[in-house]
Amino acid sequence: MFCSPQLCCLWNVVTINAFLDQGMSSLSVYGPPSPGIRFTKSPANLTVTQGNSARLGCAVEGLSEPEIAWMKDGEKLYSTDQMYITLEAQHWETFHSMKSVQQQDAGKYWCEVEFHGMSISSEPAWITVEGVPHFVLEPQDVATFPALPFNLTCAAVGPPEPVEVLWWVGGQQKGNAQPSPSVLRVSGVNESVKFYCEAKNARGLSVSRTGTVHIKVLPEAPQDVQVLQVLESNITLVWVPGFNGHSDLNTCTIQKSGRKVQLPVWREMVPPYQKVIGGLDCYSNYSVRVQCDNEVGSSPFSPWVGFQTPESVPLVAPKNLTFDLTEQQLSLSWATLKEEELRGRLQAYKIQWDQGGVSQDELLFKENVARLSGGGRFFNATFQVSACTVVGCGPWSQPVLVMPASVLHRSTQRGHMWVGLLLGLLVATMLGLLLTVLVHRRNKETQFGSAFKPPGDESSVSFTAARSFNRQGQDPTESTLDSLGINDDLKTKLQDVLIPERLLTLGHMLGKGEFGSVREAFLKIEDSSVQKVAVKVLKTDITSSSDIEQCLKEAAYMKDFHHPNVIQLIGVSLHRRPQQRLPIPMVILPFMKHGDLHTFLLMSRLGDEPFMLSLQTLVQFMLDIAQGMEYLSSKNIIHRDLAARNCMLNENMTVCVADFGLSKKIYSGDYYRQGSVSKLPVKWIALESLADNVYTTQSDVWSFGVTMWEIMARGQTPYPGVENSEIYEYLIRGERLKQPPDCRDDIYEIIHSCWSPVPKCRPTFQRLIEQLEGIQASLSPAPNKEPLLYVNLNAEDSDQGAVASGPEEPSWGVPWQCVGMEEDEKDWLMIASGAARAIGGDYRYIIGPPSGGIDEDGRQVSEMLEGIPEDVKEEDEDFIINV
Template sequence: MWIYLSAIVLVHCSAGIHGPRFTKSPANLTVTQGNMARLGCAIEGLSEPEIIWMKDGERLYSTDQMYITLDTHHWETFHSVKSVQQHDAGKYWCEVEFRGMTISSGSAWITVEGVPHFMLEPQDVATFPGVPFNLTCAAVGPPDPVEVLWWLGGAQEGDYMPSPSVLYVRGVNDSVKFYCEAKNARGISVSRTGTVHIKALPDAPRLVQVDQVLDNNVTLVWTPGFNGHSDLSTCTIQMLKNSGRKLKLPDQRVTVPPFQRSIGGLSSHSNYSVRIYCNNEVGPSPFSSWVDFQTPESVPSAAPKNFTFELTEQQLSLRWAALEEEELHGRLLAYKVQWTLGGESQDALLFKENVAHLAGGGRFFNATFQVSACTVVGCGPWSQPILVMPASAVSAQTQRGHMWVGLLLGLLVATMVGLLLTVLVQRRGKETQFGSVFKPPGMESAVTFTAARSFNRQGPELPESTLDSLGINNDLKAKLQDVLIPERLLTLGHMLGKGEFGSVREAFLKMEDSSVQKVAVKVLKTDINSSSDIEQCLKEAAYMKDFHHPNVIQLIGISLHRRAQQRLPVPMVILPFMKHGDLHTFLLMSRLGDEPFTLSLQMLIQFMLDIARGMEYLSSKSIIHRDLAARNCMLNENMTVCVADFGLSKKIYSGDYYRQGSVSKLPVKWIALESLADNVYTTQSDVWAFGVTMWEIMARGQTPYPGVENSEIYEYLIKGERLKQPPDCPPDIYEIMHSCWSPVPKCRPSFQQLIDQLEGLWAGLSPAPLKEPLLYVNLEGEDQEQEAGLGASAGPLGGEETSWAVPWQCVGMEEDEKDWLMVSSGAALAIGGDYRYIIGPRAAIDGESRRSEDGLSEDIRDEEEDVIINV
């Protein structure tokens, strides 16, 4: 560039020129519309100039600009318009850039002569009947002058008038059309046609919807109807509360737009109806149709009243008044009774009615009880505590309360009963809780009483139990011998939870160095006396003995509790203490607890990663879990998830599957389709259960397949139905869980592939850089490429391409396996053809639910039901 400019400077100096200059500027033109116009500029002093044409301050970009050489450094250019129109009229000039400066030519005007063009066309008018209004029209030439003629309702109004023109209209009673004509020496132009609208009442609002219902607030949105040619100013909302009888609430007036309104202060779990009308300057519209909605449930606002008890040796009866509907704020789920004895809290009790009968009344002496009403959302306030005491003790307390009154009365009559008191002092009797004591003159005191209980504190301790006393097989006995812990080293604490086969208790284990470790102990129910049940419990412990992974719970040891007058001891499995309990309850408490808390998406994905890593470890050990669910995953103090509860686990010794051959209770809503059909279990059936567990995590502990009964699960799945995407669940996470539910096991991802996909998602939520997305090529067509994300769309096998003509199809499928896809996806109906149908599962479902006993949280969460699979 500098060399180019230097060359120009040298040329200028040698030619004796001091700088470039325009030797010709464009000249003014007056052109008839449709003819050609041509403007020219010439500049001297540059070897190869770039001459720019300007119009009204804007640069013109021309593809046919022509340069003519007049001399060595003298150039001329032209700008041509082949068919001049009104928009070509304006001011034109040329410019050249030289050494950072702009050199401009003189300017010229192109004036276009033709029919008039409109500067202001008449606009639509909205008015009341008979009210005068004005219409305006303006047009210009050249050539001038321009005259305007008005047409209203198909009739000429007056004669031509100079432009611009204003037409005064005295008023109309009906809607009419109008336009104007503009005329000059070249011809006539016609404006757009406008309409005079008569203002009217608006139409009723449409599409009234309840956009959001949250606690005691509701957000309404609606679409306005036809506005009657007048802007809507306000809308009025009318509401009725339907509680047996219709109660009208105060109207609410809303300024619009926007056409929405949030209404608060509503009652929980109540039915409402709403309708809306809107106003313009003419008046109100008709009402919209009634729209019904119901507010969500909430916790009760009051505690049960009139809490009383009746105590006998056989039972304790508790009664309280039922809550009124306006106090309950929802459907009564249960009454929760909590009680303490000796300063220690006991397991809470649940009752459907407002009366409770507890067997063994004597064990409740000096216990304190409180009751609370519970809905699906949670429990309300607690009643005032009552202390359970025998009737005699209550009577004694009442007597002591009146003692002082009696003493004052006695002082008033002391002089009258002095002799009687003297006699009573000599022959006094005393009532005790053990009987009567009476001392006649001259005799020794006699004490009579009846003992309520007797205890032998000097009885011999039971001998330490050994594995030989269990009657289990020698292989299992040898495997557990080195983890047997004497019972005397364990101190059991309060109960953490109960299940079908036993309970879990907090405990303290004395170590070899005399330190104490807090542990959890699984204790088999004391009424289980079968060696096979005990052996099943100990098999679970034997599995866990060999586990060494941060995401799989590890066995500490086993212990045997010897029972008096019982042949078999009770096995106790000693496990690490998990501070935050099971994952399912933790998720429920985040949503329904007394103090709900928020779980970030990153933490939820971390839970999934922990479980996937634990399951990958188990699959590498040839272990199939068969009962993977959020309830069987535990959270330690570091919020790390550990896979637990191996009661249904099986070691695969040959092949890659296990076939269930006996009657077992299995969690139907977590079982894979092939397991329901043929009782075949593989690591891929564990992948199916992992997908359901992912759904539980994203749904914050909700029960899978809401509204679908256990007996309907197989038919539901074979039709191609699957769990729906939970609210607030990102699509890429749902794609991963959906890939786990392919009806063909080999098309499901492995646990290692699931780990890779979840790690990618987790990294995307952290400050770490995102991984580059993988590209997969459709091998069926060389031109087609498919970019896959994390999940089913990337192909369930991660690095393999999938044809998506039928859902879950993957590379390497056999023809009979594709039939599964056709039947389960419903594609057979769409594609046609004679496809093999899958015979129904060999399973008789009894639908009996397994209910937990560890408090309201288990009852509220609609405990996952198991069914019996008969083979």
């Protein structure tokens, strides 16, 4: 039988359902057969490029109003925009659409309908997502000892396969690409470094999270030490460990002090971070402190924490209960208890007594004396006394029998005689021993103590001092600016911001660079409060006065800065080094809670918990930097190192321009010429600065354009795939940074205007502020969006062999023109703009080799490659995205 594909398909469906009616095997292996209900269309297998759209469809016949559910890997998919299409009576079709397919969308899909408690399923289909590699194992942070070897592991998968891994450690490539998974053996490091891996396949390149190799150090002191569950004789002590020094804590030491003595020390395995301390006295004051150990050593102790144990009943009974009996009254007295015997606050003394074996009412007295009227009635009575606190009363004293004095005198007279004889004998014995010692020991008193000469032939003197003297010298004098060997003008500028080193307490390191480090610190101020600050410390191996002077010049610039978008100087301190002629200068700056802008942008995209940054926020970042730079330019300051890494974010998410190590003040003219050789940020430097070492406010505008590009690219490195040594040739051809994904055309137009090869054609910072404020005013609240992908994929359907095209370039005509240009400058711009359009592409991300497609202007791709050298075509044509 001959039929069209559509008729054949329908015939197959009818035939299969006929088998179902006869009890044969079901069309669906997932649901039981149901007469009259069948899926006439099941979803088809799809292979989709990451970022492209996909649609699955299925159709069911036999139900009047079916509820068709889409399933993925056994889980029901919930959609608010599912639509049903009526094909004919009791015949319905529905679709499941995905606008931008991601790796997590890969899996098995099918449709289900419910009928009388039974689930009827369609045939399943699989979606395979092709795109840049997906990391299944990213490199994790490493903690190690200096120079000790360790391994780093990274694994990524496609599709497509194969996937190769390339390692970057400390900003440098390590070895060549290796098949995934990859294990990198590192021989050892001596300081903390960053590392990451890149995974590449035929679709592109992905960058893993950035890990850190930490050097193990001593832990910090425990924090938040608290005493819980204070009982009579024990407490529960808890604490929070401080920074562990990148090494697990194994034990903690608890010290306890009492009234006058240092009490035992306990060493506890941790976690948990708590200790039950027993054997305590009631109603006593104690103090405890804690230190913790890792494999490097012990942390400092935490501050002492005091506590008082609760009251209890007295420990002993009052002693020396005596009485004085007259006909008018009975007086009782007893000794007061010592504080450690009382174990609380005395409330009263309780007296119990009985007469003739009959107990009488108990009596309470505030003092240790009781006076009872009518002495005769207490004859032959027995008395006991007890001390009472708020908790209760202690033990009773020995009973005392009240009798007249004459009777007591006769009964005790004989006992007193024997006591007198024994005391006389004891006194005589002690006097004899004392005389013997005085005869054998000559005593000489001096003005300062006692010197004794023992018997024997040899003369020796032992000396007991009558007074002790403290001969400890004064604290070392504070370092001054005079000890640095810097010029007088710089000393004068910094004299009023010099802060004594004793007021600073340095904490852990926040960052490290070529010339020093930045550390967290605490600064004591005049009202005895403490301010958290950041301290830039010059490297300890720098011994030259010129290097120290260069560091302090940055502080001198900052001393005069007063603007919310420019970091302000708090002060300068000098660290005295033993056996060194020159102290180390320390520049004290405000502590910035969110760190540098570049790291913040990277963490928003590549951190462990990525977060969305709205366009309003990104534009505000740019506006903050522009306002800070406009302020600096008004002060005739050229920054020369403007980049996202040198902009800081405070607790209010306000950006402050920082790091003025390369800044220069213009005293005459409007430019500065670099005379000495120094390390410079090549990818942020203007074209004329690379060519002639000339720096102006307009060259800072160029750097600001690169910084804006960093912000819109969420921290991506500029000119990916272009080496530092190739930047000048790259720019002179008219090449510039490409428009980042999700960057609006009007924003990129502002960015692009900063890169005119003619400096006077670049906008001023004041003009940039006006333009950014205009964009900010036009922005409405941005809807929530998924985090940006760190890829550059623009192909609609790579399976059809089409060449992916980049963002459509705004039609600016000949870019970078301005009023007052010379004719030769205009000619140069025409050539440069043509060159800029002749070669495109981002060498960092790989889509696939060009296939001879046609670009927007109708030119063949092969023709566009004619200007590229043959060796470049052969080596790099797989790296060209958009040509």
